[in-house]
Amino acid sequence: MDRRIQKSRQAIIDAFMRLMSEKEFESITINQIAEEANVNRGTVYLHFADKYDLRDxxxxxxxxxxxxxxxxxxxxxxxxxxxxxxxxxxxxxxxxxxxxxxxxxxxxxxxxxxxxxxxxxxxxxxxxxxxxxxxxxxxxxxxxxxxxxxxxxxxxxxxxxxxxxxxxxxxxxxxxxxxxxxxxxxxxxx
The missing domain is CATH 1.10.357.10 (Tetracycline Repressor, domain 2)
Known part of the structure; x- marks a missing residue:
């Protein structure tokens, strides 16, 4: 996997975990994950189907x-x-x-x-x-x-x-x- 792709994926996972430590899973949105990871929404969807897929x-x-x-x-x-x-x-x-x-x-x-x-x-x-x-x-x-x-x-x-x-x-x-x-x-x- 390309380093930039891997870095983006890890940033999304790290952002998701930070948000999970602050909020309930159901209230977290893809937009919040993208913003926290400093990527655009499309990049999140490039790696994960939705927040449930990300969690799983x-x-x-x-x-x-x-x-x-x-x-x-x-x-x-x-x-x-x-x-x-x-x-x-x-x-x-x-x-x-x-x-x-x-x-x-x-x-x-x-x-x-x-x-x-x-x-x-x-x-x-x-x-x-x-x-x-x-x-x-x-x-x-x-x-x-x-x-x-x-x-x-x-x-x-x-x-x-x-x-x-x-x-x-x-x-x-x-x-x-x-x-x-x-x-x-x-x-x-x-």
Whole structure:
């Protein structure tokens, strides 16, 4: 991609994020984005179909970057390792402004849904790889764990990360292992 085109695209994304930190998504217009980015309206439409496309591409790019930087190939198909979780929390710390904006705006439901989808596949595949107790309903277990994981991440980010990433990972890891494996151990007394 031509440098000028790339620079314009990044200016639009940066302007959009600044506006998102100040206003609700629904009240932001393409004209405001263009003005904030110091480009004309047509340039915005050259890169994005509309503000929804801009938001969706920003979210998709951030989530893909999160996956690329934090998860190994094995982690994409199995429950992430403790190291991958630490990389994830550290990545979220480094990109806190984006995640905070996305999780506190009125459009946060869309972003939250994308995060849940990201977790759903790896968790579902992990549950397939272990012998989940027959009394445990797989769908309910997946939904519970995803809601808990996304909820904890959302809480941590929107509360300005009150605990270091390492503390969050320890707690999260312990809770996750109890949630997935706790029932398995409870049903198989030694």
């Amino acid at each position: 591409q920003c979210m998709e790019a951030q989530i893909n970057e999160l996956l690329r930087n934090c998860m190994s190939e094995n982690d994409l198909f199995h429950l992430p390792s403790k190291i991958a979780l630490l990389r994830t929390f550290e990545y979220l710390e480094q990109h806190a402004s984006f995640y905070s904006i996305m999780l506190t705006s009125k459009g946060s439901r869309v972003f939250r849904n994308q995060m849940e989808t990201m977790f759903r596949q790896s968790l579902s595949e992990h549950l397939d790889s272990i012998n989940l107790d027959q009394e445990m309903n797989r769908d309910i277990t997946v939904q519970f764990l995803i809601s808990a994981a996304v909820g904890v991440l959302e809480w941590w980010i929107t509360r300005s990360m009150p605990y270091p990433a390492s503390v969050m990972v320890e707690q999260f890891w312990n809770l996750l292992n109890r949630g997935v494996e706790g029932h398995e151990h409870a049903s198989n007394p030694d």
